[in-house]
Amino acid sequence: MPHERHHHDRPAAILASILGVVAILGTVFFLPTFYCDSPSAQCDTAGPSGKAVDFDVAWAKVDATNKAVASTGAAANGEVAVTGIQAGAKVTVTDCTDTARAGLQQPATITYTLSGGNLTPLSKTFTCADKDAAAGEITFPAPDVVKVSADDVTAGKESLANDPKVRAGTTTYTLKVTVTRPAGPAPSPIGLPTDATINVTLNLVGQAYEPNLTPHPKEATK
Amino acid sequence: MRDFAGRALTRWGFRKNIDVLLEQASSKHGLAKTLTGANLVMLGVAGIIGGGIFVLIGSGIVQAGVMVVPAFLVAASICAVAGFAYAELASSIPASGSAYAYIYTAMGELPGWMVAWALVLEYAVGAVSVAVACRNNLLAVVTQFGHLFNPADAVRTPQLPNGVQYFANPENPFWYGMTHSPLESAVSTNSAGIDVNLHGFINLPSILIVLIVTAILVKGTKESARFTAVLVTLKVAILLFAIGVAFSLFNAHNLADPLPCYNTGTGVPCSAAGFDPSAPTYDVRNFLPAVAAVFAAGAIMFFAYIGFDSVSTTAEETKNPKKDLPVGILGSLIISTVLYILAALALVGASHWSMFVGNSAAAQLAVGEPFGFVFEQNHALEVGGFSIGALLVRLGALIGTTSVLLVLILGGVRVFFNMSRDGLLPAWMSRISKRGNPSVTTWFYGAFTLVLAGLLTLGAAVELVNIGTLFAFMMVIIATWLFRIRRPDVERPFTMPMWSVLTRKGKPILPLFPILGIIGTLVLIVSLDKFTLLASITWAGVGLLVYALYGVRHSKEAAERFPAPTTPAARITVIGEPDE
Numbered sequence: 001m002p003h004e005r006h007h008h009d010r011p012a013a014i015l016a017s018i019l020g021v022v023a024i025l026g027t028v029f030f031l032p033t034f035y036c037d038s039p040s041a042q043c044d045t046a047g048p049s050g051k052a053v054d055f056d057v058a059w060a061k062v063d064a065t066n067k068a069v070a071s072t073g074a075a076a077n078g079e080v081a082v083t084g085i086q087a088g089a090k091v092t093v094t095d096c097t098d099t100a101r102a103g104l105q106q107p108a109t110i111t112y113t114l115s116g117g118n119l120t121p122l123s124k125t126f127t128c129a130d131k132d133a134a135a136g137e138i139t140f141p142a143p144d145v146v147k148v149s150a151d152d153v154t155a156g157k158e159s160l161a162n163d164p165k166v167r168a169g170t171t172t173y174t175l176k177v178t179v180t181r182p183a184g185p186a187p188s189p190i191g192l193p194t195d196a197t198i199n200v201t202l203n204l205v206g207q208a209y210e211p212n213l214t215p216h217p218k219e220a221t222k
Numbered sequence: 223m224r225d226f227a228g229r230a231l232t233r234w235g236f237r238k239n240i241d242v243l244l245e246q247a248s249s250k251h252g253l254a255k256t257l258t259g260a261n262l263v264m265l266g267v268a269g270i271i272g273g274g275i276f277v278l279i280g281s282g283i284v285q286a287g288v289m290v291v292p293a294f295l296v297a298a299s300i301c302a303v304a305g306f307a308y309a310e311l312a313s314s315i316p317a318s319g320s321a322y323a324y325i326y327t328a329m330g331e332l333p334g335w336m337v338a339w340a341l342v343l344e345y346a347v348g349a350v351s352v353a354v355a356c357r358n359n360l361l362a363v364v365t366q367f368g369h370l371f372n373p374a375d376a377v378r379t380p381q382l383p384n385g386v387q388y389f390a391n392p393e394n395p396f397w398y399g400m401t402h403s404p405l406e407s408a409v410s411t412n413s414a415g416i417d418v419n420l421h422g423f424i425n426l427p428s429i430l431i432v433l434i435v436t437a438i439l440v441k442g443t444k445e446s447a448r449f450t451a452v453l454v455t456l457k458v459a460i461l462l463f464a465i466g467v468a469f470s471l472f473n474a475h476n477l478a479d480p481l482p483c484y485n486t487g488t489g490v491p492c493s494a495a496g497f498d499p500s501a502p503t504y505d506v507r508n509f510l511p512a513v514a515a516v517f518a519a520g521a522i523m524f525f526a527y528i529g530f531d532s533v534s535t536t537a538e539e540t541k542n543p544k545k546d547l548p549v550g551i552l553g554s555l556i557i558s559t560v561l562y563i564l565a566a567l568a569l570v571g572a573s574h575w576s577m578f579v580g581n582s583a584a585a586q587l588a589v590g591e592p593f594g595f596v597f598e599q600n601h602a603l604e605v606g607g608f609s610i611g612a613l614l615v616r617l618g619a620l621i622g623t624t625s626v627l628l629v630l631i632l633g634g635v636r637v638f639f640n641m642s643r644d645g646l647l648p649a650w651m652s653r654i655s656k657r658g659n660p661s662v663t664t665w666f667y668g669a670f671t672l673v674l675a676g677l678l679t680l681g682a683a684v685e686l687v688n689i690g691t692l693f694a695f696m697m698v699i700i701a702t703w704l705f706r707i708r709r710p711d712v713e714r715p716f717t718m719p720m721w722s723v724l725t726r727k728g729k730p731i732l733p734l735f736p737i738l739g740i741i742g743t744l745v746l747i748v749s750l751d752k753f754t755l756l757a758s759i760t761w762a763g764v765g766l767l768v769y770a771l772y773g774v775r776h777s778k779e780a781a782e783r784f785p786a787p788t789t790p791a792a793r794i795t796v797i798g799e800p801d802e
Contacts, residue, residue, distance in 0.1 A: 004784065005780055005781075005783075005784035007229060008229050008230075008232060008233035008780070008784075009233060009774050009775060009780065011226045011227070011229045011230035011233065012229070012230045012233035012234055012332075012770075012774050013770040013771070013774040013775070014230070014770070015226075015227065015230040016230075016234075016332070016766045016767070016769050016770035016774065017766070017767060017770040017771070019763070019766050020762075020763040020764065020765070020766030020767035020769075020770060021763065021767070022763070023759050023760065023762055023763030023766065024760055024763035024764065024767075026759070027756045027757070027759045027760045027763070028760050030756055031753065031756055031757060031760065034751070034752040034753040034756055035682055035753050036753075037751040037752045037753045038681075038682030038685050038751045038753040038754060039685065039751060040680070040681060040682050040683075040684040040685055041681055041682035041753070042681065047751070047752070047753070048752070049751075049752065051751075057581075060417075144582045144583055144584075145487075145581045145582065146581065146582065146583045146586050147581040147586050148487075148581060149486075159487075163487055163488070163581075164488060164498070165487075165488055165581075165582075212409075214409070
């Protein structure tokens with residue numbers, strides 16, 4: 001048994017180095033692979049063990065691609081069908097031109113009724129002068145789902161689409177427009193046009209909720 | 223080759239001489255002895271009860287329903303085994319290195335080094351993550367007051383369980399930048415409905431909190447103990463108040479069907495209308511699933527108990543360590559267990575478990591802030607729409623995390639100090655200031671925590687705290703058993719029960735109590751995720767390299783066993799001295 005310190009130190013240091021290098025090389029390259037296995041990792045996909053990722057869900061209202069236009073001088077209807085997670089529908093007035101002359105003719109009043117699903121119908125009456133205030137919408141509240149567990153974002157969105165709480169399906173929204181013009185204040189003088197015209201264009205846009213999924217951040221639990 | 227390996231193993235197994243250790247500990251040149259048993263209980267409670275208890279119970283209820291109460295007992299019993307082992311070793315080896323010193327003495331230098339290396343990670347990662355949690359709690363408190371003046375500064379988004387993205391106002395990104403690290407980012411929707419990406423620049427609140435805590439620790443251990451006592455008194459008072467309010471809302475009907483069964487997505491209980499048997503269901507109403515659920519909840523709750531071990535790092539600063547250390551370790555464990563069980567019972571009594579399950583906003587709020595949810599649901603502690611209850615809970619979490627941060631930095635510094643004193647780390651780390659504490663190491667450790675907390679997020683590395691703790695627990699239990707066999711002669715003012723079924727010459731050969739503790743900690747270790755297990759092996763590999771390159775050559779234990787050959791000049795001096 002040697003009794004010099006280096007006779008013990010040298011093998012201890014060499015063997016510890018070898019074990020250290022083996023431990024590092026044997027594990028370090030696998031760390032990226034298994035990173036998403038950790039509950040504290042913020043990943044968009046589950047780790048190799050397939051353990052589902054918890055996502056926070058934020059709902060964004062988006063316009064459906066199809067929309068209806070009700071352009072009318074008298075009465076018209078518009079209809080739009082939305083497939084997806086129902087958010088409701090909105091109406092905007094893009095154009096409104098009334099040729100009525102002040103003092104000679106009354107401005108035309110436009111009334112629209114927007115309905116769809118089991119939402120309370122919305123009715124608004126306006127004239128071209130206040131068309132900017134005529135926009136309106138009927139809205140479903142955002143689904144009361146703020147968390148989903150899934151392997152990845154795509155699977156999470158699929159899971160949400162099948163959740164009974166999110167009202168996924170197809171709903172038709174209807175816009176009914178009527179135009180009336182009250183009688184004028186005085187008989188039209190000879191030589192002036194008696195009939196004023198109106199052109200109004202209303203856009204009907206169906207809306208759907210789109211889920212935005214972000215990995216749930218974990219805070220220290222201590 | 224066998225000789226080579228044999229010499230390496232012999233060298234790794236050099237055990238610290240307990241008499242030298244006791245001499246070091248009692249030396250007047252060592253750390254100032256200022257702490258009493260009561261101080262240690264306070265330090266233990268400070269380390270155990272953080273902000274997590276205000277959150278973890280919700281996750282436990284989702285797993286086990288009303289049976290979250292026995293789940294706390296399961297977690298406490300595993301901790302109790304480790305607690306008994308720490309108490310026995312702390313009373314017989316009152317050195318400030320905690321698990322490191324015990325294992326160095328009972329098992330050898332390399333096992334001691336490996337545990338110390340794991341503890342360094344536990345304390346360092348723990349301190350950084352708790353500093354970030356402190357920031358979150360501080361911003362939550364400030365945000366709640368911000369509502370009174372400028373509602374726009376607290377933008378409600380569903381990104382966090384309680385629905386508040388702190389300081390994430392898209393109209394004023396400055397405050398997000400100054401309160402978050404460069405690796406943090408968030409998406410917030412502005413008033414025009416446009417998503418704005420917010421990026422962190424520096425996490426100033428964490429930096430300030432770490433700076434304050436480090437300055438208090440540098441001032442002195444006694445001063446730190448006083449500060450800790452104030453924090454512990456406040457947080458325990460807040461916790462007791464929250465428990466009291468929750469108990470006032472107690473309804474026995476909430477305990478009627480104690481084991482959960484529900485559709486996992488919608489959270490509709492199996493006994494309620496609207497339950498869909500074809501949808502994914504979580505059902506633990508039968509015996510075996512119920513036991514599994516209680517243990518799963520116990521595993522979650524276990525981490526609410528860790529922290530008591532840091533009491534043993536202050537052994538050298540304790541006036542009567544042999545008596546006071548067991549009091550500090552076990553006393554703080556008992557107090558925390560009682561508080562946790564009361565808190566769990568109050569919550570499941572005030573609100574049915576079905577309120578905590580499912581993917582709805584309300585359920586997520588209940589899980590994220592169980593006390594806040596119960597208060598809000600019952601409009602308790604609400605004045606003019608301002609929730610005093612939520613504020614109290616957030617203040618409790620802020621105070622709790624601050625005290626944990628203090629204990630983690632204190633413990634980490636003591637481990638560095640001891641390793642350095644043994645020659646395994648550079649000597650400047652064991653320098654003692656005039657105030658009798660390792661102020662240089664404290665500033666070094668504080669600066670390290672401050673930089674990491676200010677500039678980084680730990681991500682998956684946070685979980686390494688758990689494996690570091692569990693590894694230390696397991697090794698301390700083994701060391702207690704081995705030390706009984708190897709050094710039965712050492713005075714043990716406190717002893718761990720052994721329940722040995724086979725004893726030889728008074729030595730426990732097959733002790734059930736420690737074996738159950740070892741199995742319990744092993745089960746928890748293997749239940750950790752693969753990334754954490756692999757990363758801990760990588761960290762151990764780094765530790766082995768540092769040990770090989772520095773520790774082996776500078777070890778004072780080895781130097782004592784192999785004194786350096788004297789120089790010719792020295793020999794002449796010796797020869798010239800008269801014989802005694």
